[in-house]
Amino acid sequence: MPPAARIIAGVDALSSGEVSLDGRPLKLTQPQDAMNAGIVLVPEDRKAQGLLLKQTIENNIAVGNFDLIGRGSWIRPKDKRAFAEKAIASMGVKGRPEQLAGRLSGGNQQKVVIAKWLARDPKLFIMDEPTRGVDVGARAQIYEAIASLAKSGMAVIVVSSDLDEVIGLSHRVMVLSRGRNRGILARGDATHVAIMERATT
Incomplete structure:
Protein backbone atom coordinates (compact mmCIF):
# COMPACT_ATOMS: atom_id res chain seq x y z
CA MET A 1 0.00 0.00 0.00
CA PRO A 2 1.46 3.41 -0.93
CA PRO A 3 2.50 5.55 2.07
CA ALA A 4 0.11 8.34 1.01
CA ALA A 5 -2.89 5.99 1.14
CA ARG A 6 -1.87 4.72 4.58
CA ILE A 7 -1.54 8.27 5.87
CA ILE A 8 -4.92 9.38 4.49
CA ALA A 9 -6.53 6.31 6.07
CA GLY A 10 -4.95 7.09 9.44
CA VAL A 11 -2.75 3.99 9.45
CA ASP A 12 0.57 5.89 9.50
CA ALA A 13 1.42 9.25 11.03
CA LEU A 14 1.90 12.31 8.84
CA SER A 15 5.47 13.66 8.97
CA SER A 16 4.84 16.82 6.95
CA GLY A 17 2.04 18.58 5.08
CA GLU A 18 -1.63 18.01 5.91
CA VAL A 19 -4.65 15.92 5.00
CA SER A 20 -7.85 17.87 4.45
CA LEU A 21 -11.36 16.86 3.44
CA ASP A 22 -14.05 19.30 2.32
CA GLY A 23 -11.52 22.07 2.94
CA ARG A 24 -11.09 21.08 6.59
CA PRO A 25 -7.68 19.90 7.90
CA LEU A 26 -7.86 16.54 9.63
CA LYS A 27 -5.88 15.24 12.58
CA LEU A 28 -5.42 11.54 11.87
CA THR A 29 -3.65 9.53 14.56
CA GLN A 30 -5.42 6.21 13.97
CA PRO A 31 -7.79 4.58 11.45
CA GLN A 32 -10.79 5.40 13.65
CA ASP A 33 -10.07 9.12 13.17
CA ALA A 34 -10.26 8.64 9.40
CA MET A 35 -13.47 6.62 9.69
CA ASN A 36 -15.04 9.30 11.86
CA ALA A 37 -14.15 11.86 9.18
CA GLY A 38 -15.78 9.71 6.48
CA ILE A 39 -12.67 8.03 5.01
CA VAL A 40 -12.52 4.26 4.47
CA LEU A 41 -9.91 1.96 2.94
CA VAL A 42 -10.09 -1.33 1.06
CA PRO A 43 -6.54 -2.72 1.49
CA GLU A 44 -4.62 -4.56 -1.19
CA ASP A 45 -4.24 -7.73 0.89
CA ARG A 46 -7.84 -8.58 1.75
CA LYS A 47 -6.94 -11.87 3.46
CA ALA A 48 -4.40 -10.38 5.86
CA GLN A 49 -5.85 -6.90 6.34
CA GLY A 50 -9.41 -6.74 5.03
CA LEU A 51 -11.14 -9.83 6.39
CA LEU A 52 -11.39 -12.15 9.37
CA LEU A 53 -11.32 -15.37 7.36
CA LYS A 54 -12.48 -17.61 10.21
CA GLN A 55 -15.47 -15.38 10.95
CA THR A 56 -18.81 -15.27 9.15
CA ILE A 57 -19.70 -12.77 6.45
CA GLU A 58 -22.08 -10.99 8.81
CA ASN A 59 -19.42 -10.68 11.51
CA ASN A 60 -16.98 -9.27 8.98
CA ILE A 61 -19.51 -6.69 7.87
CA ALA A 62 -20.35 -5.83 11.47
CA VAL A 63 -16.72 -5.16 12.44
CA GLY A 64 -16.15 -1.45 11.99
CA ASN A 65 -19.89 -0.78 11.89
CA PHE A 66 -20.98 -1.50 15.45
CA ASP A 67 -21.91 2.16 15.90
CA LEU A 68 -24.39 1.83 13.03
CA ALA A 82 -30.46 -7.39 8.76
CA PHE A 83 -27.48 -5.02 8.41
CA ALA A 84 -25.38 -7.78 6.83
CA GLU A 85 -28.13 -8.84 4.43
CA LYS A 86 -28.51 -5.29 3.17
CA ALA A 87 -24.74 -4.96 2.68
CA ILE A 88 -24.53 -8.34 0.93
CA ALA A 89 -27.29 -7.32 -1.48
CA SER A 90 -25.62 -3.97 -2.20
CA MET A 91 -22.59 -5.71 -3.77
CA GLY A 92 -24.24 -8.90 -4.99
CA VAL A 93 -22.12 -11.12 -2.73
CA LYS A 94 -22.71 -14.78 -3.52
CA GLY A 95 -22.88 -16.04 0.02
CA GLY A 102 -12.56 -17.82 4.16
CA ARG A 103 -14.73 -20.17 2.10
CA LEU A 104 -15.75 -17.53 -0.42
CA SER A 105 -14.09 -17.00 -3.79
CA GLY A 106 -11.55 -14.17 -4.05
CA GLY A 107 -14.05 -11.98 -5.86
CA ASN A 108 -16.75 -12.47 -3.26
CA GLN A 109 -14.28 -11.85 -0.45
CA GLN A 110 -13.40 -8.53 -2.03
CA LYS A 111 -17.06 -7.66 -2.44
CA VAL A 112 -17.61 -8.31 1.27
CA VAL A 113 -14.82 -5.86 2.17
CA ILE A 114 -16.28 -3.20 -0.14
CA ALA A 115 -19.85 -3.84 1.09
CA LYS A 116 -18.74 -3.40 4.70
CA TRP A 117 -17.44 0.11 4.02
CA LEU A 118 -20.23 1.06 1.60
CA ALA A 119 -22.61 0.63 4.53
CA ARG A 120 -20.98 3.65 6.20
CA ASP A 121 -21.79 5.93 3.24
CA PRO A 122 -18.30 7.49 3.41
CA LYS A 123 -17.13 10.74 1.86
CA ALA A 138 -16.44 -9.93 -9.96
CA ARG A 139 -14.07 -7.44 -11.57
CA ALA A 140 -16.91 -6.05 -13.71
CA GLN A 141 -19.15 -5.69 -10.65
CA ILE A 142 -16.41 -3.89 -8.72
CA TYR A 143 -15.89 -1.51 -11.65
CA GLU A 144 -19.62 -0.81 -11.73
CA ALA A 145 -19.61 -0.10 -7.99
CA ILE A 146 -16.69 2.31 -8.30
CA ALA A 147 -18.34 4.15 -11.21
CA SER A 148 -21.61 4.35 -9.28
CA LEU A 149 -19.89 5.78 -6.21
CA ALA A 150 -18.16 8.46 -8.27
CA LYS A 151 -21.39 9.30 -10.09
CA SER A 152 -23.15 9.77 -6.73
CA GLY A 153 -20.60 12.43 -5.80
CA MET A 154 -18.39 10.34 -3.52
CA ALA A 155 -14.63 10.83 -3.88
CA VAL A 156 -12.90 7.58 -4.84
CA ILE A 157 -9.15 7.03 -4.91
CA VAL A 158 -8.13 3.88 -6.79
CA VAL A 159 -4.54 2.75 -6.35
CA SER A 160 -3.64 0.35 -9.13
CA SER A 161 -0.66 -0.98 -11.05
CA ASP A 162 -2.98 -2.04 -13.90
CA LEU A 163 -2.79 0.78 -16.44
CA ASP A 164 -5.90 -0.30 -18.32
CA GLU A 165 -7.82 -0.26 -15.05
CA VAL A 166 -6.50 3.19 -14.16
CA ILE A 167 -7.30 4.68 -17.55
CA GLY A 168 -10.73 3.08 -17.75
CA LEU A 169 -11.88 4.15 -14.28
CA SER A 170 -10.30 7.51 -13.57
CA HIS A 171 -11.39 11.09 -14.10
CA THR A 191 -2.67 7.51 -22.12
CA HIS A 192 -0.31 4.60 -21.59
CA VAL A 193 2.53 6.64 -23.09
CA ALA A 194 1.85 9.77 -21.02
CA ILE A 195 1.64 7.77 -17.78
CA MET A 196 4.79 5.74 -18.44
CA GLU A 197 6.75 8.85 -19.43
CA ARG A 198 6.02 10.39 -16.04
CA ALA A 199 6.56 7.14 -14.14
CA THR A 200 10.05 6.72 -15.57
CA THR A 201 11.33 10.31 -15.18
Whole structure:
Protein backbone atom coordinates (compact mmCIF):
# COMPACT_ATOMS: atom_id res chain seq x y z
CA MET A 1 0.00 0.00 0.00
CA PRO A 2 1.46 3.41 -0.93
CA PRO A 3 2.50 5.55 2.07
CA ALA A 4 0.11 8.34 1.01
CA ALA A 5 -2.89 5.99 1.14
CA ARG A 6 -1.87 4.72 4.58
CA ILE A 7 -1.54 8.27 5.87
CA ILE A 8 -4.92 9.38 4.49
CA ALA A 9 -6.53 6.31 6.07
CA GLY A 10 -4.95 7.09 9.44
CA VAL A 11 -2.75 3.99 9.45
CA ASP A 12 0.57 5.89 9.50
CA ALA A 13 1.42 9.25 11.03
CA LEU A 14 1.90 12.31 8.84
CA SER A 15 5.47 13.66 8.97
CA SER A 16 4.84 16.82 6.95
CA GLY A 17 2.04 18.58 5.08
CA GLU A 18 -1.63 18.01 5.91
CA VAL A 19 -4.65 15.92 5.00
CA SER A 20 -7.85 17.87 4.45
CA LEU A 21 -11.36 16.86 3.44
CA ASP A 22 -14.05 19.30 2.32
CA GLY A 23 -11.52 22.07 2.94
CA ARG A 24 -11.09 21.08 6.59
CA PRO A 25 -7.68 19.90 7.90
CA LEU A 26 -7.86 16.54 9.63
CA LYS A 27 -5.88 15.24 12.58
CA LEU A 28 -5.42 11.54 11.87
CA THR A 29 -3.65 9.53 14.56
CA GLN A 30 -5.42 6.21 13.97
CA PRO A 31 -7.79 4.58 11.45
CA GLN A 32 -10.79 5.40 13.65
CA ASP A 33 -10.07 9.12 13.17
CA ALA A 34 -10.26 8.64 9.40
CA MET A 35 -13.47 6.62 9.69
CA ASN A 36 -15.04 9.30 11.86
CA ALA A 37 -14.15 11.86 9.18
CA GLY A 38 -15.78 9.71 6.48
CA ILE A 39 -12.67 8.03 5.01
CA VAL A 40 -12.52 4.26 4.47
CA LEU A 41 -9.91 1.96 2.94
CA VAL A 42 -10.09 -1.33 1.06
CA PRO A 43 -6.54 -2.72 1.49
CA GLU A 44 -4.62 -4.56 -1.19
CA ASP A 45 -4.24 -7.73 0.89
CA ARG A 46 -7.84 -8.58 1.75
CA LYS A 47 -6.94 -11.87 3.46
CA ALA A 48 -4.40 -10.38 5.86
CA GLN A 49 -5.85 -6.90 6.34
CA GLY A 50 -9.41 -6.74 5.03
CA LEU A 51 -11.14 -9.83 6.39
CA LEU A 52 -11.39 -12.15 9.37
CA LEU A 53 -11.32 -15.37 7.36
CA LYS A 54 -12.48 -17.61 10.21
CA GLN A 55 -15.47 -15.38 10.95
CA THR A 56 -18.81 -15.27 9.15
CA ILE A 57 -19.70 -12.77 6.45
CA GLU A 58 -22.08 -10.99 8.81
CA ASN A 59 -19.42 -10.68 11.51
CA ASN A 60 -16.98 -9.27 8.98
CA ILE A 61 -19.51 -6.69 7.87
CA ALA A 62 -20.35 -5.83 11.47
CA VAL A 63 -16.72 -5.16 12.44
CA GLY A 64 -16.15 -1.45 11.99
CA ASN A 65 -19.89 -0.78 11.89
CA PHE A 66 -20.98 -1.50 15.45
CA ASP A 67 -21.91 2.16 15.90
CA LEU A 68 -24.39 1.83 13.03
CA ILE A 69 -25.87 -1.48 14.16
CA GLY A 70 -26.07 -1.23 17.93
CA ARG A 71 -28.41 0.64 20.16
CA GLY A 72 -26.20 2.12 22.82
CA SER A 73 -23.83 -0.65 23.91
CA TRP A 74 -26.10 -3.49 22.77
CA ILE A 75 -26.18 -5.27 19.42
CA ARG A 76 -29.15 -7.52 18.75
CA PRO A 77 -28.48 -10.56 16.51
CA LYS A 78 -31.46 -9.75 14.29
CA ASP A 79 -30.16 -6.20 13.75
CA LYS A 80 -26.71 -7.51 12.83
CA ARG A 81 -28.25 -10.02 10.42
CA ALA A 82 -30.46 -7.39 8.76
CA PHE A 83 -27.48 -5.02 8.41
CA ALA A 84 -25.38 -7.78 6.83
CA GLU A 85 -28.13 -8.84 4.43
CA LYS A 86 -28.51 -5.29 3.17
CA ALA A 87 -24.74 -4.96 2.68
CA ILE A 88 -24.53 -8.34 0.93
CA ALA A 89 -27.29 -7.32 -1.48
CA SER A 90 -25.62 -3.97 -2.20
CA MET A 91 -22.59 -5.71 -3.77
CA GLY A 92 -24.24 -8.90 -4.99
CA VAL A 93 -22.12 -11.12 -2.73
CA LYS A 94 -22.71 -14.78 -3.52
CA GLY A 95 -22.88 -16.04 0.02
CA ARG A 96 -25.12 -16.26 3.07
CA PRO A 97 -24.54 -14.15 6.20
CA GLU A 98 -23.63 -17.23 8.25
CA GLN A 99 -20.96 -18.48 5.80
CA LEU A 100 -17.30 -18.22 6.74
CA ALA A 101 -15.51 -15.51 4.77
CA GLY A 102 -12.56 -17.82 4.16
CA ARG A 103 -14.73 -20.17 2.10
CA LEU A 104 -15.75 -17.53 -0.42
CA SER A 105 -14.09 -17.00 -3.79
CA GLY A 106 -11.55 -14.17 -4.05
CA GLY A 107 -14.05 -11.98 -5.86
CA ASN A 108 -16.75 -12.47 -3.26
CA GLN A 109 -14.28 -11.85 -0.45
CA GLN A 110 -13.40 -8.53 -2.03
CA LYS A 111 -17.06 -7.66 -2.44
CA VAL A 112 -17.61 -8.31 1.27
CA VAL A 113 -14.82 -5.86 2.17
CA ILE A 114 -16.28 -3.20 -0.14
CA ALA A 115 -19.85 -3.84 1.09
CA LYS A 116 -18.74 -3.40 4.70
CA TRP A 117 -17.44 0.11 4.02
CA LEU A 118 -20.23 1.06 1.60
CA ALA A 119 -22.61 0.63 4.53
CA ARG A 120 -20.98 3.65 6.20
CA ASP A 121 -21.79 5.93 3.24
CA PRO A 122 -18.30 7.49 3.41
CA LYS A 123 -17.13 10.74 1.86
CA LEU A 124 -13.86 9.25 0.57
CA PHE A 125 -13.34 5.65 -0.50
CA ILE A 126 -9.73 4.48 -0.98
CA MET A 127 -9.34 1.22 -2.91
CA ASP A 128 -5.88 -0.32 -3.13
CA GLU A 129 -5.58 -2.78 -6.06
CA PRO A 130 -9.35 -3.48 -5.84
CA THR A 131 -9.49 -6.19 -8.51
CA ARG A 132 -6.28 -8.08 -7.83
CA GLY A 133 -6.92 -11.83 -7.69
CA VAL A 134 -10.61 -11.68 -8.60
CA ASP A 135 -12.40 -13.28 -11.55
CA VAL A 136 -13.72 -11.43 -14.58
CA GLY A 137 -17.33 -11.34 -13.38
CA ALA A 138 -16.44 -9.93 -9.96
CA ARG A 139 -14.07 -7.44 -11.57
CA ALA A 140 -16.91 -6.05 -13.71
CA GLN A 141 -19.15 -5.69 -10.65
CA ILE A 142 -16.41 -3.89 -8.72
CA TYR A 143 -15.89 -1.51 -11.65
CA GLU A 144 -19.62 -0.81 -11.73
CA ALA A 145 -19.61 -0.10 -7.99
CA ILE A 146 -16.69 2.31 -8.30
CA ALA A 147 -18.34 4.15 -11.21
CA SER A 148 -21.61 4.35 -9.28
CA LEU A 149 -19.89 5.78 -6.21
CA ALA A 150 -18.16 8.46 -8.27
CA LYS A 151 -21.39 9.30 -10.09
CA SER A 152 -23.15 9.77 -6.73
CA GLY A 153 -20.60 12.43 -5.80
CA MET A 154 -18.39 10.34 -3.52
CA ALA A 155 -14.63 10.83 -3.88
CA VAL A 156 -12.90 7.58 -4.84
CA ILE A 157 -9.15 7.03 -4.91
CA VAL A 158 -8.13 3.88 -6.79
CA VAL A 159 -4.54 2.75 -6.35
CA SER A 160 -3.64 0.35 -9.13
CA SER A 161 -0.66 -0.98 -11.05
CA ASP A 162 -2.98 -2.04 -13.90
CA LEU A 163 -2.79 0.78 -16.44
CA ASP A 164 -5.90 -0.30 -18.32
CA GLU A 165 -7.82 -0.26 -15.05
CA VAL A 166 -6.50 3.19 -14.16
CA ILE A 167 -7.30 4.68 -17.55
CA GLY A 168 -10.73 3.08 -17.75
CA LEU A 169 -11.88 4.15 -14.28
CA SER A 170 -10.30 7.51 -13.57
CA HIS A 171 -11.39 11.09 -14.10
CA ARG A 172 -7.86 12.17 -13.13
CA VAL A 173 -4.66 10.17 -12.83
CA MET A 174 -1.83 11.01 -10.43
CA VAL A 175 1.43 9.29 -11.37
CA LEU A 176 3.58 8.38 -8.36
CA SER A 177 7.14 7.20 -8.83
CA ARG A 178 9.76 6.63 -6.13
CA GLY A 179 7.53 8.33 -3.60
CA ARG A 180 7.00 11.51 -5.60
CA ASN A 181 4.12 13.02 -7.54
CA ARG A 182 5.21 13.03 -11.19
CA GLY A 183 2.11 14.72 -12.53
CA ILE A 184 -1.69 14.71 -12.63
CA LEU A 185 -3.38 13.93 -15.95
CA ALA A 186 -6.99 14.59 -16.96
CA ARG A 187 -8.88 11.62 -18.37
CA GLY A 188 -8.37 12.68 -21.98
CA ASP A 189 -4.61 13.05 -21.48
CA ALA A 190 -4.09 9.85 -19.48
CA THR A 191 -2.67 7.51 -22.12
CA HIS A 192 -0.31 4.60 -21.59
CA VAL A 193 2.53 6.64 -23.09
CA ALA A 194 1.85 9.77 -21.02
CA ILE A 195 1.64 7.77 -17.78
CA MET A 196 4.79 5.74 -18.44
CA GLU A 197 6.75 8.85 -19.43
CA ARG A 198 6.02 10.39 -16.04
CA ALA A 199 6.56 7.14 -14.14
CA THR A 200 10.05 6.72 -15.57
CA THR A 201 11.33 10.31 -15.18
